[in-house]
Amino acid sequence: MQTIGVSAKLHDERAGSLARELIDWLRRQGREVLVDDTVPGFDELPLVEMPARVDLMVVLGGDGTLLHVARRFIGHDTPILGINLGRLGFLTEAAAGNMLEVVGQVLAGRAKIKTHFSLEAQAWRDGQALESGHAINDVVLQRNDHPRMIEFEMHVYGHFMFRLRADGLVLATPAGSTAYALSAGGPIVHPEVAAISVVPICPHILSNRPVVLPASAGIELILIESPAPAALNLDGQVHHELCAGDRIQVNQAGTVSLAYLPERHYFEVLRSKLLWAGHAQE
Amino acid sequence: MQTIGVSAKLHDERAGSLARELIDWLRRQGREVLVDDTVPGFDELPLVEMPARVDLMVVLGGDGTLLHVARRFIGHDTPILGINLGRLGFLTEAAAGNMLEVVGQVLAGRAKIKTHFSLEAQAWRDGQALESGHAINDVVLQRNDHPRMIEFEMHVYGHFMFRLRADGLVLATPAGSTAYALSAGGPIVHPEVAAISVVPICPHILSNRPVVLPASAGIELILIESPAPAALNLDGQVHHELCAGDRIQVNQAGTVSLAYLPERHYFEVLRSKLLWAGHAQE
Amino acid sequence: MQTIGVSAKLHDERAGSLARELIDWLRRQGREVLVDDTVPGFDELPLVEMPARVDLMVVLGGDGTLLHVARRFIGHDTPILGINLGRLGFLTEAAAGNMLEVVGQVLAGRAKIKTHFSLEAQAWRDGQALESGHAINDVVLQRNDHPRMIEFEMHVYGHFMFRLRADGLVLATPAGSTAYALSAGGPIVHPEVAAISVVPICPHILSNRPVVLPASAGIELILIESPAPAALNLDGQVHHELCAGDRIQVNQAGTVSLAYLPERHYFEVLRSKLLWAGHAQE
């Protein structure tokens, strides 16, 4: 690992100062460091060029910042290490407090790699493809800026699955199952299960339950009715505004590789971050 | 019941034509009919003047139309009869198919009256009262036009109850418990229970459960954090846009009186409209 | 408050020793103390005679012990004070650690009284009344000692409500809403709401939701099918074994009066005991 990429949460003073501390430390260790435009005062390399250039990518910020960077690394096996500044951190590995120690261990080859698959969402309007996008956590179709529900259909492998009036629908990877899908009532899906969770958001119906589909499922959503433009959100960012008649195809896409240290176990994260089963700690 | 008010769903051809049929029929029976601006071709009486003038108010439309009219009747005991054209009708009594028969029975004194209490929401910004409003179903604080969650506190009788990151919160009357509160996961509350349901919308937390408070509870919500203006919705209509720091006081307010025929029982409506307990019909 | 009754958790060494400490202390204060058969070494007064004799009843144990004693006080307004040794204590007021201080404050007249209504359950077989019983938390119909579900109907005010295949059904008072009804997925109902929660246990159906009925609802359950004797449990104690065809009438019955100190607020108990809204403490 000779070349290390660094990116930090934008407009966050603490992330910036940690980034500078890390860059100094890495250079003193004789590593080449490439920095994107999130850390002022260095030569910038656009984030989009990082995957081809770096051996390890370090991201300083919460899960949101990590997702933003990681989407650029979809399909590459360069490991990404997240240093957590944020609230909930299922993807970020380390706390800011022991950043140098953790980076040191990763450089020393003691990290393991978890791969997470991504989803590709391709929207269509009147037979024309709109801009496509990728998500590592979730693809969400949701009403926006209007209090009335939307109505949509879901088809899988070409088979009609259901039609629903709701605030929206979350399609989540296992990584996303502890993000918005959890809030909407979905199950926790272990990162090693190759599955997509289908979780309606506030459906106006009683007979409803989250469904876990194979990751390979070819999914199509059709927006039937929407009193105002609905939002297609990828990883919690608005990707496109949709109107009645639009279709969205969602398919499994490439993976990203996240570095982590074996000390921290998934269930421990569940318990400490979600107070799962009532335990703040063991 | 000499003077009958009539209002219909706006811009709905079928509602308009039913309204004209009803008005003709009522006049042939020697009743005075007052019509608001929703039915073209008649002398208009503003809706706001109806409560003081009519002995019975007939509303042609779904629950949304009925709620719109009923909010003008809060604090009056004039009975309102809803003729349902819409999808789910917990408040509307009759289907359009037997409108004349049902209206005839109500005029003949065979109706019963259900009273529903309303909620008053008063928002405050920097110590200044914003416009207040009433709801018969629900007061909803909700993120709007932005994919990130809001954070808010709830206090009851001056006691801190909880602080939550979520998409929002529903405060529902029993009438509203089968509307948006149901979609958000709340319990079904029988109309005769004097209670307000507190139902978080997509809270990002596991340890959460709807809470049923006394109708008399003095509730205050404080919007702590909101990445974009949040919406204060009353009965599914945007009432105000709120920003961080705003406070909303919610209190029980006056009642409305809905006319219904004793044939139709509440549980039957639950079963037929919500497929409750899996029954489309008995 | 001259005469104080004392009862302790049976076969619990710590409860017994606390009871003796309390009895000594009360006598030194010049109070008359009456003790039931749960604390060896004193003249016994049967629990059933306590309500007519004491001005305050102190119970040392968890919610289970308190419920056992309180059922004898249904219909009496003698205040009961619970000193908590157990795990979850919504009904017990004080922790063992400050028992004497709390009892002292209650004797000094600084306690408030919460009244809780009870439920009466009357089972019928072939037109014959079986033994009736009372519950302060919940009446539960449940399969027992057999892995197959039971099937039952529920009627309210003589109206058919639903028919369900499930493991059982909880009918809970507000006090019981944080006990077994909570585990079965029911809402938290504030103690001042006059309501009964209807919470199915593991129903084999999707279209299901807890229902909150008026406390005055006249409820009848009919056990339609049961592969083995089903249990009718009152406050978590087996009251009767039931078989197919048996009917159970459940109605609101008398109240009990629980003493508490105003320092401790209901929502605080929710947060600290249930980690509600993710808070172990404020």
Place this chain on the structure above:
Amino acid sequence: MQTIGVSAKLHDERAGSLARELIDWLRRQGREVLVDDTVPGFDELPLVEMPARVDLMVVLGGDGTLLHVARRFIGHDTPILGINLGRLGFLTEAAAGNMLEVVGQVLAGRAKIKTHFSLEAQAWRDGQALESGHAINDVVLQRNDHPRMIEFEMHVYGHFMFRLRADGLVLATPAGSTAYALSAGGPIVHPEVAAISVVPICPHILSNRPVVLPASAGIELILIESPAPAALNLDGQVHHELCAGDRIQVNQAGTVSLAYLPERHYFEVLRSKLLWAGHAQE
């Protein structure tokens, strides 16, 4: 497919008479038919010998009967065809009404095969292995014949996952996700997802959510506290009674092969049998 095995629901007149009709029809077609002890009047072949002898196994009965037969076929790839007489039939393929047509199509090679993995449960007491068993739907640890909850721990891959007070726990295969796990609140897991659902039954805690683990997860349950013998149920049948201190290891085991006709799609079964998304039919 020359040799066909037939088994029917025990003590069920209709199943028996359908079985005889089927056996006659198969013999007229020149097939050899082997019958177990569930259909009187034929030479009996013990069920345990069927897998080695037959090319197709036809089962007349509900999902329970099919599970009973299928457990004998774990690890064999002989297809099993279920003819449904029961209430919910996710595993049984055909309705009794068109039995001969469906069997004919299967014999003509028009069936597809779904494989379902099974779970093996091995209980241990004081270091001694108790009798092990297999389940196709679910392994359930549950309190039995006592109204008080049990307490248990779950470990996965040797890592502590949680400790819980509850009525029990369901570990379900995807096939079992629409059986008891559904009643306990678990997600619907598509049969092609290689996963085990972990669904607590009535946990006395708020911060709880079903978890979906990889099918390969090595699971261990430890019964910490149980006021009376708890039940270890496999596919809804009591397998063993357990007491505090007992351990249960649950692992993925061999598969069974179920024959089905491609006409009927999984989502259609969900909609028609569970009224999923409110649809009794499309």
